[in-house]
Amino acid sequence: MSDGGSTSEQASKIAEGLAYLTGFGNEHSSEAVPGALPHGRNSPQRSPLGLYAEQLSGSAFTEPRTHNRRSWLYRIRPSAAHPPFTRVDNGALRTAPFTETVPDPNRLRWNPLPDPAPGTDFLAGLWTLGGNGDATQRTGMAIHLYAANAPMTDRVFSDSDGELLIVPERGGLLLRTEFGLLSARPGEMALIPRGVRFRVEPLDADARGYVCENYGQPFELPNLGPIGANGLAAARDFRAPVAAYEDVERPTEVVNKFCGNLWSATYDHSPLDVVAWHGTHTPYVYDMRRFNVIGSISFDHPDPSIFTVLTSPSDTPGLAGVDFVVFAPRWLVGEDTFRPPYFHRNVMSEYMGLIEGAYDAKAEGFVPGGGSLHNMMSAHGPDRETFDRASAAELKPQKIDDGLAFMFETRWPVTATAQAAGAEHLQRGYDDVWQGLERHFRA
Ligand SMILES: [Fe+2]
Numbered sequence: 001m002s003d004g005g006s007t008s009e010q011a012s013k014i015a016e017g018l019a020y021l022t023g024f025g026n027e028h029s030s031e032a033v034p035g036a037l038p039h040g041r042n043s044p045q046r047s048p049l050g051l052y053a054e055q056l057s058g059s060a061f062t063e064p065r066t067h068n069r070r071s072w073l074y075r076i077r078p079s080a081a082h083p084p085f086t087r088v089d090n091g092a093l094r095t096a097p098f099t100e101t102v103p104d105p106n107r108l109r110w111n112p113l114p115d116p117a118p119g120t121d122f123l124a125g126l127w128t129l130g131g132n133g134d135a136t137q138r139t140g141m142a143i144h145l146y147a148a149n150a151p152m153t154d155r156v157f158s159d160s161d162g163e164l165l166i167v168p169e170r171g172g173l174l175l176r177t178e179f180g181l182l183s184a185r186p187g188e189m190a191l192i193p194r195g196v197r198f199r200v201e202p203l204d205a206d207a208r209g210y211v212c213e214n215y216g217q218p219f220e221l222p223n224l225g226p227i228g229a230n231g232l233a234a235a236r237d238f239r240a241p242v243a244a245y246e247d248v249e250r251p252t253e254v255v256n257k258f259c260g261n262l263w264s265a266t267y268d269h270s271p272l273d274v275v276a277w278h279g280t281h282t283p284y285v286y287d288m289r290r291f292n293v294i295g296s297i298s299f300d301h302p303d304p305s306i307f308t309v310l311t312s313p314s315d316t317p318g319l320a321g322v323d324f325v326v327f328a329p330r331w332l333v334g335e336d337t338f339r340p341p342y343f344h345r346n347v348m349s350e351y352m353g354l355i356e357g358a359y360d361a362k363a364e365g366f367v368p369g370g371g372s373l374h375n376m377m378s379a380h381g382p383d384r385e386t387f388d389r390a391s392a393a394e395l396k397p398q399k400i401d402d403g404l405a406f407m408f409e410t411r412w413p414v415t416a417t418a419q420a421a422g423a424e425h426l427q428r429g430y431d432d433v434w435q436g437l438e439r440h441f442r443a
Pocket of ligand 1: 344346350374380
């Protein structure tokens with residue numbers, strides 16, 4: 001395996017042949033070379049095949065089993081074998097606390113990012129829209145977009161500040177990680193846990209999408225309550241990589257995001273040199289089209305929490321630091337019901353993105369690659385055109401299957417970065433979609 005970047009054709013071919021381990025949060029184990037994984041203990045006096053044993057802790061040692069995440073890595077050289085890290089430019093990446101602008105109660109909506117310059121890789125193409133909390137306190141989240149057209153070559157990235165939930169919108173990604181290789185195309189999501197080194201190669205000429213950087217508790221599957229043992233995202237549909245390693249003795253830059261800044265150190269070898277591993281702190285991918293959508297078969301429709309794929313819990317039960325929610329194809333059958341999402345003011349703050357097609361509450365202006373931000377208590381809901389149409393529609397069973405939208409819903413208001421608040425691709429006049437909602441009241 002080369003440490004250099006693959007062309008998109010090479011990356012696509014590799015992505016097609018990938019094998020995975022299945023299950024969410026499992027105690028997985030994998031070895032790229034038979035016999036590399038020790039058995040019966042984690043840290044033998046001499047690890048098999050002359051490998052170094054190293055633990056990667058994603059939770060405090062003593063957290064309850066339901067939240068405990070850690071993996072043991074068996075690698076050619078320990079991660080500790082590196083020179084000092086030095087600061088490098090943060091580019092368009094920003095980190096909480098977000099203080100460049102004041103929190104804005106207005107409804108905001110953006111068009112897609114402009115195309116990046118040729119030669120922009122995933123890391124260079126990350127652009128922060130905003131967020132909340134404080135990375136040093138491990139609370140809150142950031143919303144980033146990415147636009148890339150080149151592979152990361154001889155450099156890898158790791159994020160000490162949080163886990164990265166990546167949602168491709170245009171073009172797929174090959175993710176080469178310490179745990180092995182994964183691919184994610186539009187309609188799928190990928191998650192890179194806190195601290196895991198990885199690099200990204202586009203599967204197509206260009207790659208664009210969204211990233212939720214979660215500073216808080218790692219995402220987990222929501223509890224199902226009266227829904228029962230099945231439904232929403234199935235644990236078995238989450239896929240972790242099988243071990244794959246790079247035995248490459250060539251300078252490789254490791255860029256680490258730490259408390260908001262990028263730091264760089266050049267290893268004399270690829271740090272993606274893990275030959276075997278076992279544990280629960282692993283990257284994974286999930287195909288959002290596998291989401292088992294549950295809704296009303298009588299009247300009204302449930303709150304959008306019914307569409308939760310993953311949730312990052314906080315110390316208050318039911319109050320997420322951030323939820324990842326997907327609006328997948330589904331049938332609407334409610335009788336005497338206004339079927340699009342209702343008018344709403346919410347203590348939670350909602351960032352929505354669109355992967356393909358259209359969203360049933362917005363007739364126009366909400367485009368793939370763009371996004372909307374409806375902050376705490378801001379009034380939102382269907383636009384005028386959607387309201388008029390849905391209020392008069394004949395209520396036959398109706399399939400919503402022309403789009404795939406998602407939401408990062410968070411307990412704290414999202415403060416935009418200066419670059420997002422002043423962006424040319426910020427839509428001026430978004431409020432207009434709610435103008436002209438006629439008065440129908442008759443006493
Ligand atoms: Fe809402």
